Amino acid sequence: MKRPILIENEELFAVLDERRMTPAMKARRPEAVLPEITNLSVGVKGKKKAATMFLYDAVSFWTGNDARSFQRKLAETDAEEIHLHINSPGGSVFEGVAIYNLLAGHEAEVIVHIDGLAASIASVIALAGDTIHIAENGMVMIHNPSVVAWGDSTVMRKQAEILDKIRDAILNTYETRTRMGREDLSAAMEAETWYSADEAITAGFAMHKTSAREETALWVPGDFEGLPAAAMMLGRREGDYREDAEVAEERGGVEEATADGADERGNLEDVAGAADFIARMKLAHGL
The missing domain is CATH 3.90.226.10 (2-enoyl-CoA Hydratase; Chain A, domain 1)
Structure with a gap:
C-alpha cells in the first residue's frame, strides 16, 4: 500500500x-x-x-x-x-x-x-x-x-x-x-x-x-503515426523551429521551417492532415 x-x-x-x-x-x-x-x-x-x-x-x-x-x-x-x-x-x-x-x-x-x-x-x-x-x-x-x-x-x-x-x-x-x-x-x-x-x-x-x-501536453508527436509536418508546428516556440525542420526533413524532405511562418503553412494536404490529427487527438482525450 x-x-x-x-x-x-x-x-x-x-x-x-x-x-x-x-x-x-x-x-x-x-x-x-x-x-x-x-x-x-x-x-x-x-x-x-x-x-x-x-x-x-x-x-x-x-x-x-x-x-x-x-x-x-x-x-x-x-x-x-x-x-x-x-x-x-x-x-x-x-x-x-x-x-x-x-x-x-x-x-x-x-x-x-x-x-x-x-x-x-x-x-x-x-x-x-x-x-x-x-x-x-x-x-x-x-x-x-x-x-x-x-x-x-x-x-x-x-x-x-x-x-x-x-x-x-x-x-x-x-x-x-x-x-x-x-x-x-x-x-x-x-x-x-x-x-x-x-x-x-x-x-x-x-x-x-x-x-x-x-x-495541456498530454501527447507527444511520437505517439502518433503519420503525423503531418504542419501539425508539428502548432504551438511551438520560436527556438523549436530548427528542431522541427530537422524532424520534418527526416520524415520526407519538407523544406526548412522558418520563424516568420512563411514556409511552415504547408499545402492543402498538410493542412487537411493537421486538422484530421487534431480531431483525432481531441477525440482521444474526450475533448
Missing part, C-alpha cells in the same frame, strides 16, 4: 449506496455524466500503459464524480499509469474519501494534475497521487467540513461530533502527505486557507508547478 487508506471502502459504500441508489434517484440522474477514462499509449513499444481521468466538477453522485463510478471505470483499465486531472470545488466528503482510497490502493502509478482548483475534499483526492502537479495558475483550498442539519440540541451536538471525526480523518491524510504539522493544518482548515501554486508546493499539497502549455 503506497498511501494511507482513510476508511475501509466497503463501509463507505454501504452508507453511500443506502442514500443514493433509490429508484427515484436513479431515474433523475443522467447516465451520460459518468466520468470517462481514456486509455493512452496502450501497446506502444517502450511506453507504459497509461490512462487519463478527469474530475472536472463537484464530487457528487449527481455529477458522476462518485466512488462507484470511479470504481467501475478503474476496473475497465489495466493501465500501469493513471493521470487524474482535477478542477473541482469539492463536494461529498465520503464520496471523496472513497475515491481517494480507490486511487491510493490502485496498483498503477497515480499522477495527479491540478489543472485549476482542488478545493475541500478534492484537495484530499489530489493527495492520492504518487506525483502531484499543479498548474502555475492553479489553487488548493482546505477548510473544516460542514453539514446542513435540522433538529434539536441533541441532534446538533451529534452532528458536531461527527464533523469533528471527519475533520480528524482528513487531518490524518493531510498530516501524512504534506509538509505541515497537525496543529498548523488544523488552524489552516479552521481559517479556510487558499494556496497558490507556489504556496501549495511549499506546504506539500503539490510537488511540481507546470505551465499551462505543459499541462
Whole structure:
C-alpha cells in the first residue's frame, strides 16, 4: 500500500449506496455524466500503459464524480499509469474519501494534475497521487467540513461530533502527505486557507508547478503515426523551429521551417492532415 487508506471502502459504500441508489434517484440522474477514462499509449513499444481521468466538477453522485463510478471505470483499465486531472470545488466528503482510497490502493502509478482548483475534499483526492502537479495558475483550498442539519440540541451536538471525526480523518491524510504539522493544518482548515501554486508546493499539497502549455501536453508527436509536418508546428516556440525542420526533413524532405511562418503553412494536404490529427487527438482525450 503506497498511501494511507482513510476508511475501509466497503463501509463507505454501504452508507453511500443506502442514500443514493433509490429508484427515484436513479431515474433523475443522467447516465451520460459518468466520468470517462481514456486509455493512452496502450501497446506502444517502450511506453507504459497509461490512462487519463478527469474530475472536472463537484464530487457528487449527481455529477458522476462518485466512488462507484470511479470504481467501475478503474476496473475497465489495466493501465500501469493513471493521470487524474482535477478542477473541482469539492463536494461529498465520503464520496471523496472513497475515491481517494480507490486511487491510493490502485496498483498503477497515480499522477495527479491540478489543472485549476482542488478545493475541500478534492484537495484530499489530489493527495492520492504518487506525483502531484499543479498548474502555475492553479489553487488548493482546505477548510473544516460542514453539514446542513435540522433538529434539536441533541441532534446538533451529534452532528458536531461527527464533523469533528471527519475533520480528524482528513487531518490524518493531510498530516501524512504534506509538509505541515497537525496543529498548523488544523488552524489552516479552521481559517479556510487558499494556496497558490507556489504556496501549495511549499506546504506539500503539490510537488511540481507546470505551465499551462505543459499541462495541456498530454501527447507527444511520437505517439502518433503519420503525423503531418504542419501539425508539428502548432504551438511551438520560436527556438523549436530548427528542431522541427530537422524532424520534418527526416520524415520526407519538407523544406526548412522558418520563424516568420512563411514556409511552415504547408499545402492543402498538410493542412487537411493537421486538422484530421487534431480531431483525432481531441477525440482521444474526450475533448
